[in-house]
Amino acid sequence: MLTLKNLPISSFNENLAYIHKDCIAYKVDDLSTLTKIEIHGGVKSVYAFLQVVDDARLVKPTELALNNEAFKQINLPEGANISITLSPPPPSLSSIKRKIAGNILSSGEYSAIINDIYARRYSNMDIASFLVASGSFMSTPEVLALTEAMVGDKTIHWDNESIVVDHHCLGGIPGNKTDLIITSIVAAYGLPIPKTAARSLTSCAGVADTMSVLANVDYDEKKLKQLINENRGAIVCYDGLSIAEANKIISSVERQIGITQQEHITASILAIKLAAGITHLLVDIPVGPKSRIKSTNEAMRLRKLIEYVGDMLSIEIDAVITDGSEPIGNGVGAVLEARDVMKVLRNKDDAPQDLKEKSLFLAGRILEFDPKLRGGQGYLVAKEILNSGRALEVMNRMIHAQGKAPQPQLGHLTRDIVSNVSGTVEAIDNSRINKIGIWAGAGQYAGAGLDLFKKVGDHVEQGETLYRIHSCNSTDFAFANSVVDGYTGYEISSRSSY
Amino acid sequence: MLTLKNLPISSFNENLAYIHKDCIAYKVDDLSTLTKIEIHGGVKSVYAFLQVVDDARLVKPTELALNNEAFKQINLPEGANISITLSPPPPSLSSIKRKIAGNILSSGEYSAIINDIYARRYSNMDIASFLVASGSFMSTPEVLALTEAMVGDKTIHWDNESIVVDHHCLGGIPGNKTDLIITSIVAAYGLPIPKTAARSLTSCAGVADTMSVLANVDYDEKKLKQLINENRGAIVCYDGLSIAEANKIISSVERQIGITQQEHITASILAIKLAAGITHLLVDIPVGPKSRIKSTNEAMRLRKLIEYVGDMLSIEIDAVITDGSEPIGNGVGAVLEARDVMKVLRNKDDAPQDLKEKSLFLAGRILEFDPKLRGGQGYLVAKEILNSGRALEVMNRMIHAQGKAPQPQLGHLTRDIVSNVSGTVEAIDNSRINKIGIWAGAGQYAGAGLDLFKKVGDHVEQGETLYRIHSCNSTDFAFANSVVDGYTGYEISSRSSY
Numbered sequence: 001m002l003t004l005k006n007l008p009i010s011s012f013n014e015n016l017a018y019i020h021k022d023c024i025a026y027k028v029d030d031l032s033t034l035t036k037i038e039i040h041g042g043v044k045s046v047y048a049f050l051q052v053v054d055d056a057r058l059v060k061p062t063e064l065a066l067n068n069e070a071f072k073q074i075n076l077p078e079g080a081n082i083s084i085t086l087s088p089p090p091p092s093l094s095s096i097k098r099k100i101a102g103n104i105l106s107s108g109e110y111s112a113i114i115n116d117i118y119a120r121r122y123s124n125m126d127i128a129s130f131l132v133a134s135g136s137f138m139s140t141p142e143v144l145a146l147t148e149a150m151v152g153d154k155t156i157h158w159d160n161e162s163i164v165v166d167h168h169c170l171g172g173i174p175g176n177k178t179d180l181i182i183t184s185i186v187a188a189y190g191l192p193i194p195k196t197a198a199r200s201l202t203s204c205a206g207v208a209d210t211m212s213v214l215a216n217v218d219y220d221e222k223k224l225k226q227l228i229n230e231n232r233g234a235i236v237c238y239d240g241l242s243i244a245e246a247n248k249i250i251s252s253v254e255r256q257i258g259i260t261q262q263e264h265i266t267a268s269i270l271a272i273k274l275a276a277g278i279t280h281l282l283v284d285i286p287v288g289p290k291s292r293i294k295s296t297n298e299a300m301r302l303r304k305l306i307e308y309v310g311d312m313l314s315i316e317i318d319a320v321i322t323d324g325s326e327p328i329g330n331g332v333g334a335v336l337e338a339r340d341v342m343k344v345l346r347n348k349d350d351a352p353q354d355l356k357e358k359s360l361f362l363a364g365r366i367l368e369f370d371p372k373l374r375g376g377q378g379y380l381v382a383k384e385i386l387n388s389g390r391a392l393e394v395m396n397r398m399i400h401a402q403g404k405a406p407q408p409q410l411g412h413l414t415r416d417i418v419s420n421v422s423g424t425v426e427a428i429d430n431s432r433i434n435k436i437g438i439w440a441g442a443g444q445y446a447g448a449g450l451d452l453f454k455k456v457g458d459h460v461e462q463g464e465t466l467y468r469i470h471s472c473n474s475t476d477f478a479f480a481n482s483v484v485d486g487y488t489g490y491e492i493s494s495r496s497s498y
Numbered sequence: 499m500l501t502l503k504n505l506p507i508s509s510f511n512e513n514l515a516y517i518h519k520d521c522i523a524y525k526v527d528d529l530s531t532l533t534k535i536e537i538h539g540g541v542k543s544v545y546a547f548l549q550v551v552d553d554a555r556l557v558k559p560t561e562l563a564l565n566n567e568a569f570k571q572i573n574l575p576e577g578a579n580i581s582i583t584l585s586p587p588p589p590s591l592s593s594i595k596r597k598i599a600g601n602i603l604s605s606g607e608y609s610a611i612i613n614d615i616y617a618r619r620y621s622n623m624d625i626a627s628f629l630v631a632s633g634s635f636m637s638t639p640e641v642l643a644l645t646e647a648m649v650g651d652k653t654i655h656w657d658n659e660s661i662v663v664d665h666h667c668l669g670g671i672p673g674n675k676t677d678l679i680i681t682s683i684v685a686a687y688g689l690p691i692p693k694t695a696a697r698s699l700t701s702c703a704g705v706a707d708t709m710s711v712l713a714n715v716d717y718d719e720k721k722l723k724q725l726i727n728e729n730r731g732a733i734v735c736y737d738g739l740s741i742a743e744a745n746k747i748i749s750s751v752e753r754q755i756g757i758t759q760q761e762h763i764t765a766s767i768l769a770i771k772l773a774a775g776i777t778h779l780l781v782d783i784p785v786g787p788k789s790r791i792k793s794t795n796e797a798m799r800l801r802k803l804i805e806y807v808g809d810m811l812s813i814e815i816d817a818v819i820t821d822g823s824e825p826i827g828n829g830v831g832a833v834l835e836a837r838d839v840m841k842v843l844r845n846k847d848d849a850p851q852d853l854k855e856k857s858l859f860l861a862g863r864i865l866e867f868d869p870k871l872r873g874g875q876g877y878l879v880a881k882e883i884l885n886s887g888r889a890l891e892v893m894n895r896m897i898h899a900q901g902k903a904p905q906p907q908l909g910h911l912t913r914d915i916v917s918n919v920s921g922t923v924e925a926i927d928n929s930r931i932n933k934i935g936i937w938a939g940a941g942q943y944a945g946a947g948l949d950l951f952k953k954v955g956d957h958v959e960q961g962e963t964l965y966r967i968h969s970c971n972s973t974d975f976a977f978a979n980s981v982v983d984g985y986t987g988y989e990i991s992s993r994s995s996y
Contacts, residue, residue, distance in 0.1 A: 008552040009516065018507065027971070054506040054566075058556070068552075086973055088937070089756060097757060100634050128623040129755050132630040136598050257623050258587060259595060439586070473525070475584055 005065040015070035017048035041082035099133040107145035114149035118246040135261035150271035169284040172292030174327040181359035184391040187233025196238040204442035205334040208237040213338035215402035243275035280369040286324025329355035333442035333449015345392040408446040411470030413477040421494040432489035441476035503563040513568035515546035539580035597631040605643035612647035616744040633759035648769035667782040670790030672825040679857035682889040685731025694736040702940035703832040706735040711836035713900035741773035778867040784822025827853035831940035831947015843890040906944040909968030911975040919992040930987035939974035
């Protein structure tokens, strides 16, 4: 029997348990590897990895200390009596070895893996192994099995709704924050759209980050239902909802190792939307030479995969392949993207037209989910809702209902990247622009990012600004500066001399 | 500027840095993922992963605390002034993504990966990703490149020796501790054999574990040279030598995720032996249906791979394929294996004959590396050395020189596994025997393991003991007991009735 203690340390999603080297309940001498223990005493036992401490002020030989993650899960007060046992490796780890060897795993195996991840029986190393092993090749039924396993037990039910819609973009396009505009239009039309948005994984801003600039997004299921009842639309962060929990742990590791495979993204997105009770989902698959999805063939393969999994799990999918050849809008980074969104909703003259048009196109497709709407009318209805100011009105009501956020400042450290030739912008490299934004601090600081002054087809004079870098601190700023000169991401054809 | 502190926490090979949530040098608010920092102030900067602390007694806002691993590396006293910067992901991580996508990596890429691992720029998750990504497929030149990168800068030079020999078994066979016998014979003959042995990775006992039962094995290069000068032979643990350091970090992750691919083992073994200054290496590749290497084809492929890498890196390789169809000797686990070894060296009547014969065969092959020896005489010379007691004499001198170990006790919790039929032992499942041993605590406790009373071909009566389980603590014992009944690992043909 040991006494429970909390060491208030946050370890980014991994459960750690600290024992004294002379712990009365465990012989530490022969510990040479990461050792997993099971902690008994709470309603359900909690798994954690041992760290060995040689200081009784941190943890006594009669105590077991847990970091914040594990302490929250065991849900017992400090001083509670607990016991520990060694936890053998979960049998599902052998499926990962089978996957490395090139096998197709069964749905039972995926289910066991996801259950063990959810129960924290996997270390982050184990999860990384699973992601890399399955990331190199997954069959279509495997993606279905993974999706089904990740939906989990808890799902949101929308009792009085026959259609509940949402939109998801498969990303890789800087500045692409159509979601805020689409949600406003669709909610104004009257279809319920409880948007479960993510924070940035590998981009400069996730939809949740951009909405965070305008309103609070951290709410639970109960509040989400209330928000939808009030306004038909809401944009909340999926992290705050207790659905698809295993996926959160997996995403955290994906984020940390920086590896995101299409198959995992497909499973992740569909699992979240299914758990959120979405019945009709529009999936936007942007294609471009410097986007995440590089060819129409690849996009088509992905569309078929999503449609297949959607059909098998009874969610209506409309998957559209769109132009992903350059950034959408001018801002890249949460604050700048929120600015673009509000310009479009306010029908400002300087609103980015590409962002507006793409939002109308996609919102129109969602409206067509409504059987009452005459086929082909979606776009026009969406345009009327935007132009009339009704979309802006809904956005303002959503902001009011979700609670206005303390507006973060645009990064005050700036540098203008200028063109060294006169000519025409021929191409903008999405992945490079995304990287420079990340280096400038975007994804971590809402105010960091890039403001694009020129887009493809624009004429530019020598010395004219292509884009402005915004950083919130000198470390990020120095780093972005040190790398941007190598390659700005812009391709400019210089004026011909005749 | 922050003040350095040590939090005496051991985290199994990962560098962790603890900062207060109100740290004066770093804004913690937006931390949502594992963040890597570079710590400046020591001779060279040290990389570590941030953990955020909400208790000024652990770390003040003006301090940075390091765990034992990182504190040892920065090599500064507590109270020293240090500064931190955010560390961007190392560029070599992009090679891992290329590997997942099925590409062949260049030697420059392997070199960059290994350098970054050595500098602790990789998290354990990143290393796991590398192992899984490369584990699914590596070309022969890639194994060469990985080996070369892992040799590192520091190597041991044996100035007055033209031949320096060693032996390595590619494992998977329980009880196979020929190394201690071979080393004694070869050293008695006069060839220098500085054996760099490993602790158990996935087996019940590594060579270093078994030698630890008899003598201390933790010595540095200087002491190793002195030991070889004295006795021509020594068996030390590679962990204590400052060679092939990146491989130690990789092995630690391999051990934790339980994934060991042949290509990695090949690179690891050859890198260690090259760094140890070995000029002639005998590699034993045991083949059996329940061994790590299951077919002669697979063994042949591995032999060619090892020969290729050896040839390119100028180490003379003699790779032999041996019978791995059942455990070697009777003991499985360090204490029991050491007992078997000493019985062979003492020419006891009850010494396991298979262990003796295999040791003589392999020792003979090593002796044949000596140009002065007439071809085909190796085995006979080895046998003469063993029979005459000269091998035992050398072992006793090695034990004396390395320092006698405090002899660990054989596990006192025992259970006899008996046969439920009369008949003949047809097969023993190596991997099952290994697993039962591990569950009983072997690999972690020297005294745990299995004592095999029956081998393949032996007659057994119903109720007669097949093997005895030894455990050192009740947790392991209970666990081994709960699983062994499912499948004992023995296949017995029952006596026919006519």
